[in-house]
Amino acid sequence: xxxxxxxxxxxxxxxxxxxLSCAASGFTFSTYDMSWVRQAPGQGLEWVxxxxxxxxxxxxxxxxxxxxxxxxxxxxxxxYLQMNSLRADDTAVYYCAKHSGNYxxxxxxxxxTLVTVSS
Amino acid sequence: DIQMxxxxxxxxxxxxxxxxxxxxxxxxxSSWLAWYQQRPGKAPKLLIFGVSSLEPGVPSRxxxxxxxxxxxxxxxxxxxxxxxxxxxxxxxxxSTFGQGTKVEI
Numbered sequence: 001x002x003x004x005x006x007x008x009x010x011x012x013x014x015x016x017x018x019x020l021s022c023a024a025s026g027f028t029f030s031t032y033d034m035s036w037v038r039q040a041p042g043q044g045l046e047w048v049x050x051x052x053x054x055x056x057x058x059x060x061x062x063x064x065x066x067x068x069x070x071x072x073x074x075x076x077x078x079x080y081l082q083m084n085s086l087r088a089d090d091t092a093v094y095y096c097a098k099h100s101g102n103y104x105x106x107x108x109x110x111x112x113t114l115v116t117v118s119s
Numbered sequence: 120d121i122q123m124x125x126x127x128x129x130x131x132x133x134x135x136x137x138x139x140x141x142x143x144x145x146x147x148x149s150s151w152l153a154w155y156q157q158r159p160g161k162a163p164k165l166l167i168f169g170v171s172s173l174e175p176g177v178p179s180r181x182x183x184x185x186x187x188x189x190x191x192x193x194x195x196x197x198x199x200x201x202x203x204x205x206x207x208x209x210x211x212x213x214s215t216f217g218q219g220t221k222v223e224i
Binding site: 035037044045046047059061095100103104105106107109110111112 | 151153155161162163164165168174206208210213214215216217218219
């Protein structure tokens with residue numbers, strides 16, 4: 001069964017850094033684009049960042065560009081999100097999500113990891 | 120950026136009801152639209168892609184329609200498992216979600 005499992009969330013102070021990980025299993029991770037999508041408490045979904053299957057191409061939402069970096073290690077079937085210069089409005093549950101083919105919709109989601117930015 | 124607007128924000132319904140949720144894009148997105156269901160405390164689940172294509176395993180009581188800027192998700196006969204929040208998503212240009220429609224009793 002295909003699965004995604006996020007980790008690395010927690011409480012961090014404004015201006016701090018966190019690195020999220022997403023371990024994939026049950027599908028050929030190296031052949032799919034992947035994204036991070038976040039959801040602030042009680043709010044809707046916001047796409048954050050995407051990376052191509054081999055890691056050559058990356059895309060970012062304006063709200064995180066220059067502060068967040070997406071990467072992947074296909075030998076470890078793992079997706080990452082390095083988050084720097086964290087702000088209070090980055091507080092959210094962060095989901096990793098698998099793209100369906102080359103499309104920008106998501107056919108598999110992880111359970112999410114909570115990031116709280118607060119002093 | 121393409122904005123997605125859903126209506127209503129909250130919908131009160133009963134088991135067996137026919138339910139329709141509307142999603143409007145700020146510009147044409149052709150047929151690049153998906154719908155997701157999210158139960159409380161859970162990850163979103165893909166229901167429909169390409170406006171009307173049902174994801175494998177999704178019950179046939181769910182259907183989607185529309186094109187251009189106006190789209191609908193219909194649940195033909197609401198079941199207890201269907202009480203959740205539903206999101207539309209455009210993927211014509213990057214990805215944007217609607218604000219969600221909560222279907223409650």
